[in-house]
Amino acid sequence: MTARKSRSTKPSRQRLATRATVERPATLYELKKCLDSARRSALPLRPRGAGTAPTDCNTCSTGVIIDMTKLDRILNVDPHNGTVTVEAGTRLRNLTLMLAKRGLELEGCYDQSGRTVGGAIAAPCFGPGIGNSATCFSSQVLSLKMAMADGRVMTVTRNQENLLHALRASYGLLGIICEATLRVRPLTKFSVSHSCVTIDKFCSVATALISTDIGLKFYLLPHGDKVYLDVRRYSVKTGRALSLPWQIKDWRENKLLPRVLKLLRGVVPFPAMRYRLTDAISDATHGFLKARLLGTGTNAMAASQWPRHGSSPKLFYSTWCFPAAEASVVIPAYVEFCKTTLAVSGYRCDMPAVGYRVQKNADSLLSPAFDESMIALQTMSTREAGWENFVIDLAEFAQQWGAIPIFSQSRSMRADYARQAYSGRIEFFGKMRRRLDPDGKFLNPYFAQYF
Numbered sequence: 001m002t003a004r005k006s007r008s009t010k011p012s013r014q015r016l017a018t019r020a021t022v023e024r025p026a027t028l029y030e031l032k033k034c035l036d037s038a039r040r041s042a043l044p045l046r047p048r049g050a051g052t053a054p055t056d057c058n059t060c061s062t063g064v065i066i067d068m069t070k071l072d073r074i075l076n077v078d079p080h081n082g083t084v085t086v087e088a089g090t091r092l093r094n095l096t097l098m099l100a101k102r103g104l105e106l107e108g109c110y111d112q113s114g115r116t117v118g119g120a121i122a123a124p125c126f127g128p129g130i131g132n133s134a135t136c137f138s139s140q141v142l143s144l145k146m147a148m149a150d151g152r153v154m155t156v157t158r159n160q161e162n163l164l165h166a167l168r169a170s171y172g173l174l175g176i177i178c179e180a181t182l183r184v185r186p187l188t189k190f191s192v193s194h195s196c197v198t199i200d201k202f203c204s205v206a207t208a209l210i211s212t213d214i215g216l217k218f219y220l221l222p223h224g225d226k227v228y229l230d231v232r233r234y235s236v237k238t239g240r241a242l243s244l245p246w247q248i249k250d251w252r253e254n255k256l257l258p259r260v261l262k263l264l265r266g267v268v269p270f271p272a273m274r275y276r277l278t279d280a281i282s283d284a285t286h287g288f289l290k291a292r293l294l295g296t297g298t299n300a301m302a303a304s305q306w307p308r309h310g311s312s313p314k315l316f317y318s319t320w321c322f323p324a325a326e327a328s329v330v331i332p333a334y335v336e337f338c339k340t341t342l343a344v345s346g347y348r349c350d351m352p353a354v355g356y357r358v359q360k361n362a363d364s365l366l367s368p369a370f371d372e373s374m375i376a377l378q379t380m381s382t383r384e385a386g387w388e389n390f391v392i393d394l395a396e397f398a399q400q401w402g403a404i405p406i407f408s409q410s411r412s413m414r415a416d417y418a419r420q421a422y423s424g425r426i427e428f429f430g431k432m433r434r435r436l437d438p439d440g441k442f443l444n445p446y447f448a449q450y451f
């Protein structure tokens with residue numbers, strides 16, 4: 001991969017500035033009105049949850065953005081059958097807290113809890129869950145209600161498996177999810193081991209770790225030669241689960257760290273010194289609160305509450321999924337890519353990259369882990385100047401390594417590459433899209449490149 005010093009000849013693919021109208025339906029009736037053809041609304045109509053996805057999947061420059069965050073009621077909790085039914089605009093944070101009060105939890109553990117249930121179903125949403133169905137949020141969907149392009153509401157149950165497969169990770173292209181019933185279970189403790197290893201050491205155990213049925217999240221510091229591991233397992237020997245250490249950990253990693261790193265840029269003008277400090281602070285943050293206090297947790301405790309809208313510095317990120325079987329070669333290549341980019345263009349991400357193990361999962365048509373288990377590698381930074389060029393280089397790197405892009409999270413992917421990566425599935429999905437939305441009401445220019 002070659003990082004470039006200047007990109008004056010290459011357009012930077014910044015996100016769209018939007019002049020679209022924003023509708024905020026608070027009831028199903030209002031949502032149906034947004035879809036009513038008689039209103040002759042400008043097109044496209046683009047559903048949006050919390051708007052945390054970093055691509056143009058949740059916006060349009062003209063037309064109507066349908067903001068779902070007011071449709072946020074929790075409709076029913078059924079502990080007996082292990083289900084919860086919610087409106088699509090419900091924030092994951094509110095859902096997790098409400099379930100925990102009743103002694104229940106989702107099967108997986110998902111960060112970025114400000115996002116909505118609809119956004120987490122319509123776009124791939126990963127976390128360090130233990131077990132096959134726990135790494136991806138949409139696997140827990142048992143049934144859905146969806147408002148279609150013509151305003152009718154369709155209910156899809158687990159008996160309509162193929163349709164349900166298409167609706168998970170459908171990016172709002174088949175319709176607008178308005179309600180979902182999800183599988184829940186009693187709060188279940190897991191044991192966690194936290195450790196710090198060199199990148200070489202991590203690569204030597206990565207394949208074995210990834211093929212084990214554990215919950216895995218890792219923080220990769222490419223310039224500091226360190227990987228912080230968070231490995232979760234169910235164990236009969238779990239200790240007492242305390243939520244305070246998890247809250248402190250979350251606050252330090254997801255609120256304090258981005259703030260301090262951003263501040264550092266303002267006060268330390270010399271890059272070499274700043275980078276040394278950046279790595280030392282990341283080290284201190286992730287090395288803090290070791291095993292004893294954080295040895296046991298539940299999904300509810302471990303779900304990150306930050307960043308919260310408006311209260312944290314903006315984080316820039318782009319995620320690609322790399323075949324898990326190739327982790328031991330892809331990770332050193334990624335480290336090399338980061339070092340080359342810094343040497344050539346002067347840009348480096350200040351936040352550690354975060355990785356998740358994503359189990360092979362064919363229960364959604366556009367699952368990035370449809371054929372094999374993946375590592376979702378989330379590259380993150382608080383530094384805006386140079387980010388747009390960095391993500392173009394990152395996309396080139398990822399495409400060279402056969403990574404699978406995620407339409408909601410992988411910045412600057414090439415359209416031909418995305419079509420090749422999803423091969424026949426994208427065509428099948430496209431046919432379905434044309435059948436359910438023949439006038440292309442939900443198709444914005446971003447998605448028109450791919451579907």
Ligand SMILES: Cc1cc2nc3c(=O)[nH]c(=O)nc-3n(C[C@H](O)[C@H](O)[C@H](O)COP(=O)(O)OP(=O)(O)OC[C@H]3O[C@@H](n4cnc5c(N)ncnc54)[C@H](O)[C@@H]3O)c2cc1C
Nearest residue numbers: 047049050051052053057115116118119122125126172177
């Ligand atoms: C700092 C940060 C950290 C993150 N960490 C993670 C992480 O750890 N794991 C992870 O998986 N992701 C992570 N993300 C990515 C992001 O949170 C996910 O993409 C999330 O699923 C988007 O949810 P949302 O409610 O914000 O949806 P939006 O961004 O608003 O929308 C995402 C897509 O879903 C569609 N959509 C939204 N609501 C509906 C609906 N009701 N019906 C139909 N379609 C709909 C939109 O049209 C769009 O295509 C992170 C993001 C940030 C900013």
